[in-house]
Amino acid sequence: MTVIVDTAVETDAATSTDSAGELITAMAALPVGHPSRSQLRDRAIEAWLPLARHLSNRYANRGEPRDDLYQVAVMGLIKAVDRFEADRGVDFAGFAVPTVIGELKRHFRDKTWSVxxxxxxxxxxxxxxxxxxxxxxxxxxxxxxxxxxxxxxxxxxxxxxxxxxxxxxNSTSLSTPISDSGTELGETLGGMDSGFEEAELRVALGPAMATLDEREQKIVSLRFYGNLTQSQIADQIGISQMHVSRLLTRALAKLRKQLGAAAI
Known part of the structure; x- marks a missing residue:
């Protein structure tokens, strides 16, 4: 159904809707596409801003800046203005208050938890x-x-x-000082302990070493436990340094294969 409002009526409406309630009623009476609705909407929102301020102040001193809470309340007010239907028999304040409060509660529920x-x-x-x-x-x-x-x-x-x-x-920053000496909370946290991984490798290394033949085991032990060079190992075993290198490479390949299988 099309509603036709002439210029004279529009002017009268604009000048007579002085109270906030009248502004909302006048806006709601116009169809969505009416050229005067946008202006009335802006004036209605502005007229009801004190309500948004009042409701946002209820939630002050809860860790959120007052300006942020006010902005959230204004967003709730705008939603109330846009969704209000005068023919439902509820006055605007009765509709707007729970809408704004719902928006504020949603803000605290969804935005202010540290974790x-x-x-x-x-x-x-x-x-x-x-x-x-x-x-x-x-x-x-x-x-x-x-x-x-x-x-x-x-x-x-x-x-x-x-x-x-x-x-x-609420969470505490890792940069928070916890002593007079300036020690920060983050400095008290433990780091990665490589000992656990090394212990697991030692447990797996025994069975892996058992897969090597006697000479390979001796070469690996002399190299990594005795800290001998390949030349020193060659002199001790009685083979060339080149042969030691080949045997060591083969032994390490076997160990990697065994340790990799153990990890899987």
């Missing part, structure tokens, strides 16, 4: 936090795990799981 955890744990953390605050006021003391479990109707193990998952919300 990604399942959504179930994220939502469980929020429920535990809310329950803890409510119980502290009700009981006049800090709530126990059992108190929270009973309040939420879940097991104590699930509460503990939620509390453990909450640790992923």
């Amino acid at each position: 990604r955890v399942p959504r179930r744990l994220q939502e469980l953390r929020l429920a535990i936090t809310a329950a803890n605050n409510a119980l502290a006021h009700e009981l006049g003391r800090s709530a126990t795990v059992a108190d929270i479990a009973a309040h939420l109707g879940i097991s104590e193990d699930e509460v503990i799981e939620g509390l453990e998952g909450a640790r992923a919300y």
